[in-house]
Amino acid sequence: MSSITTTGLVSRAARNCLSRGRPGNGTFTGLQKRFVSLQTLDANQKGRERIVVLGSGWAGYSIARDLDQKKYQVVVVSPRSYFVFTPLLASTAVGTLEFRTALEPIRSRRSKVEFFQAWADDVDFGKKTLTIEESVADPWQGRSLVNDQQADDQNDQRTKERKVEVKKGELFDVKWDKLVIAVGCYNQTFNTKGVKENALFLKDVGDARKIRNRLLSCFETAALPTTSDEMRKMLLNFAIVGGGPTGIEFSAEMHDLITEDMKRIYPDLIKYAKITVYDVAPTVLSMFDEKLSKYAMNHFKRSGIDIKTSHHVEELRLGAPAAFQQQGSGAIGADHTCYTIKLKEEGEIGVGMCVWSTGLMTNPFVQKALGDKVKRDPKTGGIFTSERLQVKKGESDEVVPDVYGIGDCAVMEGTAYPATAQVASQEANWLAKRFNKGDIEQTKFTYKDLGIMAYVGDWNAIVQSSGTGVSGRVAWFIWRGAYLAKSVSWRNRILIPIYWLLNWLFGRDVSRF
Amino acid sequence: MSSITTTGLVSRAARNCLSRGRPGNGTFTGLQKRFVSLQTLDANQKGRERIVVLGSGWAGYSIARDLDQKKYQVVVVSPRSYFVFTPLLASTAVGTLEFRTALEPIRSRRSKVEFFQAWADDVDFGKKTLTIEESVADPWQGRSLVNDQQADDQNDQRTKERKVEVKKGELFDVKWDKLVIAVGCYNQTFNTKGVKENALFLKDVGDARKIRNRLLSCFETAALPTTSDEMRKMLLNFAIVGGGPTGIEFSAEMHDLITEDMKRIYPDLIKYAKITVYDVAPTVLSMFDEKLSKYAMNHFKRSGIDIKTSHHVEELRLGAPAAFQQQGSGAIGADHTCYTIKLKEEGEIGVGMCVWSTGLMTNPFVQKALGDKVKRDPKTGGIFTSERLQVKKGESDEVVPDVYGIGDCAVMEGTAYPATAQVASQEANWLAKRFNKGDIEQTKFTYKDLGIMAYVGDWNAIVQSSGTGVSGRVAWFIWRGAYLAKSVSWRNRILIPIYWLLNWLFGRDVSRF
Structure with missing residues (x-):
């Protein structure tokens, strides 16, 4: 139960030598542990x-x-x-x-x-x-x-x-x-070139904020008269890499945003909008039973979301594909506001945003x-x-x-x-x-699988638990109910259904800041 | 009712010459109007x-x-x-x-x-x-x-x-x-040295976000064992420049945050927290009747907020005051995480944040x-x-x-x-x-003063309308009611009282991102 916590002065560079088994590079010599x-x-x-x-x-x-x-x-x-x-x-x-x-x-x-x-x-x-x-x-x-x-x-x-x-x-x-x-x-990222620098991830709230801002600014940029139709098509082409639950749910949510809100807010642009999910594996949502993952894939097909399995991303970089750049600035602008995703199977494609979710x-x-x-x-x-x-x-x-x-x-x-x-x-x-x-010696941990679920868009979900599978609207109710029940604080248990209701009534907020 | 909107190619540098009456500096030659x-x-x-x-x-x-x-x-x-x-x-x-x-x-x-x-x-x-x-x-x-x-x-x-x-x-x-x-x-900013770069303003939502993050990170930094007591005192010393309604209301809101939430979340730090309002004028809230502005000043005094009138800010810079820096890094750290405000009347003072609201x-x-x-x-x-x-x-x-x-x-x-x-x-x-x-020629604009109000903290406000002044809890009800009624959308009219209630019940959210 001791907790003596004063330490001597040890330079970080020196400490790095010890703990990381290599000589310090001197960058940290300014940093030092203090008598605290x-x-x-x-x-x-x-x-x-x-x-x-x-x-x-x-x-x-x-x-x-x-x-x-x-x-x-x-x-x-x-x-x-x-x-x-x-x-x-x-x-x-x-x-x-x-x-x-x-x-x-x-x-x-x-x-x-x-x-x-x-x-x-x-x-x-x-x-x-x-x-x-x-x-x-x-x-x-x-x-x-x-x-x-x-x-x-x-x-x-x-x-x-x-x-x-x-x-x-x-x-x-x-x-x-x-x-x-x-x-x-x-x-x-599997060391895929440019992904670390240019992709958006979805594991923390700062990522979610970045995605929301980027998504909305793609539409706003596409709405400018200085933006060419070619650039519009690329800006509103959204790529998701990874067909696990995170990638699939994000695609579904983005699809809802586009069909429920963007369609009314930017009616002239909606013809350019496109969502594609890429995965190296031959199927998506492989942790689900085949019936449920097929349901999800069919649902996506009907919603116009492309799922491209057995596809390999080779690079992600800022700027339009080479083919478009050669047309000069008159065509798509000197502004490199889109990204280029390079696929082994399809070559270079211009996208507004690439959300990366591969594990x-x-x-x-x-x-x-x-x-x-x-x-x-x-x-x-x-x-x-x-x-x-x-x-x-x-x-x-x-x-x-x-x-x-x-x-x-x-x-x-x-x-x-x-x-x-x-x-x-x-x-x-x-x-x-x-x-x-205080009984850790008398027992062992075992995991109980309570089931898995995923939202697939348009108020439909898939739920799989102890051998049973549910899909569609009923699954969506289970999905929302489960998340609400699992919410940690009462504050959020109250706020979440209020936001669901208000955004259904009035639409999602598209302010960017 | 015409609206021909295609324009020729004019370089921005050239256009600057015309519109700004000076030669273009060439920086913008890359920019050009397009045939749009x-x-x-x-x-x-x-x-x-x-x-x-x-x-x-x-x-x-x-x-x-x-x-x-x-x-x-x-x-x-x-x-x-x-x-x-x-x-x-x-x-x-x-x-x-x-x-x-x-x-x-x-x-x-x-x-x-x-x-x-x-x-x-x-x-x-x-x-x-x-x-x-x-x-x-x-x-x-x-x-x-x-x-x-x-x-x-x-x-x-x-x-x-x-x-x-x-x-x-x-x-x-x-x-x-x-x-x-x-x-x-x-x-x-009256060209006050360093203000443009280092002060926080309060006119747009990005500012509000910056203030919230800075305010919370001042407390979080002060909570670290590596932070000295001197630095804690400076980090939790908050300066507001400008005694108009914006500056006063922000001070009052910050006071509420500190007494209602920070006191419970950081009980050991609360002794360092301090709020000071500076103004060059001899009084604050000068647009209010003397009785109301005196009420506000007395209320602030009881709440422990210092109001320093007839004070002149000469500079705001990043880093601790010179007097503290000379004590070496052992005392307050090489980390210049506080700011220094220099006053004509009091010299240099270390502050965690300076909110600038002078007009x-x-x-x-x-x-x-x-x-x-x-x-x-x-x-x-x-x-x-x-x-x-x-x-x-x-x-x-x-x-x-x-x-x-x-x-x-x-x-x-x-x-x-x-x-x-x-x-x-x-x-x-x-x-x-x-x-x-279509009747603009038959009438003229005149302004009707509907009154002014300001929140002064602890659920008290001051309201002045057509010669009458109200202060205290009743004024606070009017203040909240007026803002709620004036809110533009139903979404916000619903959300605002919900947040008021939830934050009263559960406390304000101190997550930073």
Whole structure:
């Protein structure tokens, strides 16, 4: 239950040598750990054990909320100040819901959780100490985390950006009695050229905001008399890469926005609008039964959304396709306001926006800070855990005492649970209950599949649960009801149906700011 | 009723020579007017007269909404895609209301108004033609417009930014039958050093968003163990410059946020929080009767908000005051996360944020594009209009045919109506009615003062109308009721009280993104 938290002056460059096994590049020499005292944190501990939770996603936020604060001092460390109810992000990206209805702030009047807005930087299992770096002013706040799979420190986009923009991040140490690692994953781009820089992702609220602004500005630009018809067609051609539930639901929501609102607001432009979903696999929504995924595909076909399976994206770049540029500025303008997506099967296509949703990759924290201190899944790169969600030591079946791994960043060895919100929150709930009761040695975690669902547009959905499949309007009612019931706070449980109603009555708000 | 709208190729540099009376600097040679056809606009005109409205503030938005669309084709030209209900901006800046409750999109399902998101660039009264420049991708979108009073083209901040960031702006011409100039004003900084760059303003929703994020990040930064007590005190020291209704209401809203929410969310930090209002004048709220303004000042005193009248700001810069910096990085950190405000009376003071609200200055469009084509008020720089709101010709009492000026950018010669939302919307309503009835020659505009009001915090307000003054809780009811009744759309009339209720029940949302 100790929590001594003063640390000596260690330059970050020097520390990088230690923790990342390579010489520091000198960029960080200006940064240094200070003599800091976590007096307030220690004063508030009041004899309780301290549980440090890394991350504020489905796993981290759920366990922090469920832990008994009489028994434990809960300290959340996360670079973002809120939890995102991810299934509603697609709705917020098109304005069906307001952004904050998908958010729950970690700090609130009722919450007694301690919070540091910071990145976990390093971890010392022996000393039970975590080194964290403040990130209040991080320019990437609210945005999806993307990285190149083979990237090293020098090519790590976040590190590069922060070197330039956030020289201020300062380091400090926090001691734990128990540590819960729930840092999640980054977005997977398969190193496709230009994707990291030019695609829009859909994992955080800053992404949803960017998508909403871009979507609306594509229409507004297309409405200008200076925009050629060729450019209009490209600006209003929207590409979604990835045929999983996120990509499909976003396509469906965008389709609704276009048919319900844009059609009335920009009647002259609607003939140019087009949505295409690309996937490398031969089918989309492969986690659903064939009947349901076929229903979804047929529904999309009727709605005019193209699904192009077995398609490979080779590049995404800013600017019109080469073929159009050669026509000179008279044709489509010197303004490179559209993007070009290059497909192995079809060549270059001009698009207004490309939303990328193709899966996950290992969080660099897991790869670098944990490295070989823990046993990792050779396939996914995730942290292997025991049946009690304890993190396993590198190259062994022993567990690291008092260190747990939950959510997308962890894999219970011997299982193949999907990387979903459902698994993450069940793990979090189970672990919180064990901690609260103190009975972790007597039980094991098992995952109960409660079903999957996806919205497919026009007030239709597909729902699959314990072998049964439902599609259409009834499924849509289940879909909306489930999301509403699962909403975390009463504020959002009240606001969400109000926004559904108001946007149905008055249309979605198309103000951009 | 003509509306030929194709224009030849004229380089912008060349055009600048003509309209701005100086040689083009060559920066814009890449920009050129194109052969554009406004076919869609012309096709939709259907024999109606075309009224072009410049601006989407209180004057521009109101007249566009009130005009009879059977008689007129209404074309709004504005760099922003929405109207801002400015009295609620202060509430949105602290999270009492969600940003969009203070917005009305110009385009909506119900609106038949034509809209171009663009800046007015030049005007030809003889040819009844307006040259406009698209601004869909303008990086200053949603932000207050600020300029230095004596700035020339070279020092014009907007122009400079756009030269770098928006090379894409393209020009096109629109013909009008009637033109309504309602471009409003810029923020006045009196050329105070560093204010343009470092202060936050409160005239547009982008400003409100910036203030909310900055305010919350000041608290979050202060909560970090790496932040010294000295820096905490500076970060949570908030300065408001300008003791008019906007500055006072924002201070009151911020006070509510701190006492109602921050006190519970950051209990250990609340001792550092401080709000100070500075004004050069010897009193604040000078437009109110002495009794009411004294009530407000006493109320502020009890709430712990300092009002410092007869104070002069000399500079605002990023970083801590010199006195603190000399103590070295060990004391307050190399991180210059606070600002320094320099006062003639008190020297340098560290603040977390400075909100600037000291009044208005002439819009550069009025100064440059209209220049001496119109008669202008030597005192305010505004466009002189007749009693029928017709724009007067330069150096004469003749009016420019079919050109009208309303709102903050215009001054009815011989009157001294204040530059308020009330005057602007009354002018707009009156002019729309005249156009709809076709009786402008038989009547004259007069302003009816319906009263003024201001929120002073803790559910108290002051209201002054036709000689009567009300203060306290009753005034607060009137204040809220009036804003609710004046809200433009049903959507916002429903959402505003819901947010009032939810934030009272559950507290304001402190998520930052």
